[in-house]
Amino acid sequence: MKTSTKILLSILTLLLLVWFVPCIIFQIQRPQLKWNWSKIDVNKISFPKDFIWGVATAAHQVEGYNTNNQWYLWESTVDATGNPMIARGQLSGMACDHWRRYPQDIRLMKELGVTSYRFSVEWSRVEPREGVFDTLAIKHYQEECDSLIAQGITPMVTLHHFTNPIWFEKKGAFEKMENVADFVRFTEVVYLALKDRVKLWCTINEPAVYVVGGYFQGDMPPGKKDPKLAAVVLRNILEAHVQAYWKIKSLPGGDQAKVGLVKNMTQMDPYRKWHLGDWIFANLIEGVFNGTTLNFMKTGHYRFSMPTMAKLIDENPKAIGSMDFIGLNYYSHYNYKFSFNLDKAFKARLLPGEIKTDMDYASYPEGFYRAIKTVSELGIPIMITENGVADAKDDSRAQFISQYLYALSKSISEGCNVQAYYYWTLIDNFEWSLGYDMKFGLYSLDMPTQRRTMKNGSKRYQEIISEKLNPL
Numbered sequence: 185m186k187t188s189t190k191i192l193l194s195i196l197t198l199l200l201l202v203w204f205v206p207c208i209i210f211q212i213q214r215p216q217l218k219w220n221w222s223k224i225d226v227n228k229i230s231f232p233k234d235f236i237w238g239v240a241t242a243a244h245q246v247e248g249y250n251t252n253n254q255w256y257l258w259e260s261t262v263d264a265t266g267n268p269m270i271a272r273g274q275l276s277g278m279a280c281d282h283w284r285r286y287p288q289d290i291r292l293m294k295e296l297g298v299t300s301y302r303f304s305v306e307w308s309r310v311e312p313r314e315g316v317f318d319t320l321a322i323k324h325y326q327e328e329c330d331s332l333i334a335q336g337i338t339p340m341v342t343l344h345h346f347t348n349p350i351w352f353e354k355k356g357a358f359e360k361m362e363n364v365a366d367f368v369r370f371t372e373v374v375y376l377a378l379k380d381r382v383k384l385w386c387t388i389n390e391p392a393v394y395v396v397g398g399y400f401q402g403d404m405p406p407g408k409k410d411p412k413l414a415a416v417v418l419r420n421i422l423e424a425h426v427q428a429y430w431k432i433k434s435l436p437g438g439d440q441a442k443v444g445l446v447k448n449m450t451q452m453d454p455y456r457k458w459h460l461g462d463w464i465f466a467n468l469i470e471g472v473f474n475g476t477t478l479n480f481m482k483t484g485h486y487r488f489s490m491p492t493m494a495k496l497i498d499e500n501p502k503a504i505g506s507m508d509f510i511g512l513n514y515y516s517h518y519n520y521k522f523s524f525n526l527d528k529a530f531k532a533r534l535l536p537g538e539i540k541t542d543m544d545y546a547s548y549p550e551g552f553y554r555a556i557k558t559v560s561e562l563g564i565p566i567m568i569t570e571n572g573v574a575d576a577k578d579d580s581r582a583q584f585i586s587q588y589l590y591a592l593s594k595s596i597s598e599g600c601n602v603q604a605y606y607y608w609t610l611i612d613n614f615e616w617s618l619g620y621d622m623k624f625g626l627y628s629l630d631m632p633t634q635r636r637t638m639k640n641g642s643k644r645y646q647e648i649i650s651e652k653l654n655p656l
Contacts, residue, residue, distance in 0.1 A: 210463045214470075216453050216517075217550035226586040229593035229648075236338070236604035237649045238300035239293060239626065240570050242345040242389070243309075245613040246282035252308040254353040255346065255616075258405040269407070274619030280611050281634050286328050289610060290335055292627055292636060297649040300338040302386070302569055302606045303328075304345035305374050307352070307367075314351045314366070322377045329381040340384035340569075340606070342446065343371055343428065346394055346404070346616070353406065358420045359413060364427055371428040372435065379437045386511050386569060387425040390448040391418060392473050403617050411494035419486050419498055422477060429506040446511030446569050447477055449555035453519050455533050461522030465529055469520065474558075481507060482562055509603070510562055511569035514555045516545035542574035542622055547584055553591040560600045568592065572608035574615075574622040581641025589648060607645055611636055 244250045259276060261269045282289055293301055309321040329339045344367065348357050355363055371387070388394075397404030399414035425445045432438045452470040454462030472490055480486045486498040518532035538546035552571065559566055573584040589605070596602050612625035620631070626642035629635070638646075 207458055207460055207463055210454075210467065211457060214451075214453075214467075216451075216457070217554060219550055221587065224590065226590040229590055231593060231596065232603075234603075236300045236567075237298050238302055238338075238340070238604060238606035239296065239298050239610040240302035240606040240608050241282065241304075241610050241613065242342070243304045243306035244276060244279075244345070244347045245609075245615070246280040246303075246611065247306060248277065248279040248281045248283055250276065250279075250306055250308060250347070252312050252350055253306070253347040254350060254357075254405045257350065258407070261405075261407070269403070270617055271619040271621050274614075274621075276614040278631070278634075279614050280629055282611075283324070285634065287331055288636070290331055290337065292610065292638075293337055294335055295638070296626065296642075296646050298337065300340055300384070300604065300606070301332055301610075302340040302342060302384075304342035304389070305378075306347065307344065307370055308347065308349035310374060311349060311370055314349075314355075315369075317373055322374075325374075326377060326381065329378060333381060338384065339378075339382050340386065340567075341374070341378060341382050342386040342389050343367075343374060344387065344424075345389040357406075358417050358424065361420050361423065364420060364424045367424045368427045368431050372431055375432050375435060375438075375441075379435070379441065383441055384567075385432065385441055385443045386446045387428045387443060388421055389446045389511075389569075390513060391421045391425070391445070392477055393448050394421065396473065397617075411490055412496075415488035415490075415494045415496035418476065418488060419496060422480055422486070422503070423500065426500060426503050426506045430502060442508040444507050444509040444511045444567065445477075445481065446513060447474075447559065448513040448515075448570075449474060449558065450515070451517035451551050451554060453517050455519040455521040455535070459522065462520060465522045466520045469530075478559070478562065481510075507562070507564055509565040509567050510559050511567050512555060512559050513570035513608075514552050514568070515543070515571065515573075516541070516548045517551045518545060539580070541580070541584075542576055547573065547580065547587070549584075549587040549591040552588050553595050556592065556595040556600050556602060560595075564601075566600065566602045567604040567606070568602060569604075569606050570608040571605065572624045574624050575641065576621075576623040578623075578639045578641045581639060582644035585641070585644045585648070 244255050250256060259270050305325055311317050332339045352366055395414050395418045398406055399408050399410055399417050402409045429443050432441055432443050452466045454466045456462045472488060476488050480503055484499050484501045484503045488496045519535055521533060523529040534540055534546050540546055571588055573581055575581045609624045611627045612623045612629045614620060615622040627636040627638050
């Protein structure tokens with residue numbers, strides 16, 4: 185063999201090793217599961233006897249007429265080209281009128297058979313002006329909790345679900361560390377008002393989603409695209425959780441309260457498993473979106489790093505042990521294809537053969553299993569605080585529920601300490617920047633009449649709850 189040929193072969197071999205070996209290592213570290221559902225009996229599932237079955241909502245999406253928060257202002261905002269920030273210019277308006285109709289909605293929960301209800305307390309109603317608290321709003325939430333408890337439904341309260349009072353937003357919200365004290369003050373007031381009624385508390389809902397939408401993609405308020413500021417806001421909002429947790433624990437009965445952070449887990453996977461660029465880009469986004477938060481809560485070390493865009497390193501030892509449980513929200517994964525054009529690179533794609541939901545992602549129950557396994561590494565109980573499907577035709581909801589609950593059951597059978605499952609959501613509602621177009625509800629909503637109707641696909645969830653499942 186000629187020397188030139190040997191050199192060429194050596195170069196090609198080296199290139200193959202440099203390219204494919206890392207891909208293989210990445211695949212071993214983060215295997216992308218795909219089950220053969222034709223060979224799986226989704227009815228073979230079991231859950232602990234004391235397992236919590238629930239539904240979840242958020243105040244701005246269901247209550248109606250929340251006119252004093254930053255999302256209300258955002259709904260009337262237009263972009264640089266004059267297009268509305270909400271799909272088709274829709275406004276939340278009356279929403280599901282849940283503020284007045286919650287007794288009716290509790291009856292829907294009883295019809296489903298759920299044993300718990302996760303909902304958020306709207307900060308802008310409770311504290312409409314800085315330092316001024318509305319006793320009637322607080323009384324409303326007390327009465328709602330009383331009504332739930334009277335029907336045997338355990339309330340779970342979320343303190344922050346994307347919305348800020350306008351006065352807080354004008355102060356810079358979580359862009360400034362000193363503003364965290366405002367959230368902690370609100371936490372104390374709400375906790376003391378509800379502590380005799382509520383034992384399950386979520387501090388912050390999906391901090392990474394709040395940051396990505398508001399400070400990276402710009403499709404949520406305040407609509408900024410500033411990676412460096414995004415790094416700061418994520419750190420500050422995680423700090424808000426830590427301070428809120430220890431504040432609750434310092435108050436009467438705080439030792440009996442279970443307090444957790446709600447983390448949305450969306451795996452960032454490579455579109456092509458053989459492409460090193462896809463792996464590197466997907467792992468970079470995975471590290472920021474999921475790794476930063478999980479690592480901070482586990483070790484107290486904060487690291488937000490996006491080469492050429494943003495880097496922030498910090499630490500807070502008090503983050504360690506500041507969760508009695510981790511709230512897990514899971515819907516699907518995103519698949520990324522490397523490109524030097526960032527707009528193209530950040531475009532999520534569906535893999536061949538994946539079944540698309542009404543959202544821009546696929547139904548991927550295997551990812552639910554993967555996410556549970558990932559957060560199990562924290563070594564604390566897990567509450568599935570959101571999981572559901574947008575399905576306007578209601579032709580895949582039953583299958584979605586069956587497959588995702590199979591994945592959940594499988595994780596529990598393998599030792600994962602999952603204690604609750606809350607389906608998102610009770611009623612079709614205002615889905616943030618997507619308006620009313622996405623139908624996640626177990627019940628449909630006729631807006632003019634406010635009539636609620638259980639969907640056929642939702643009956644699968646009702647059936648599973650009512651079945652006498654074999655306890656582990």
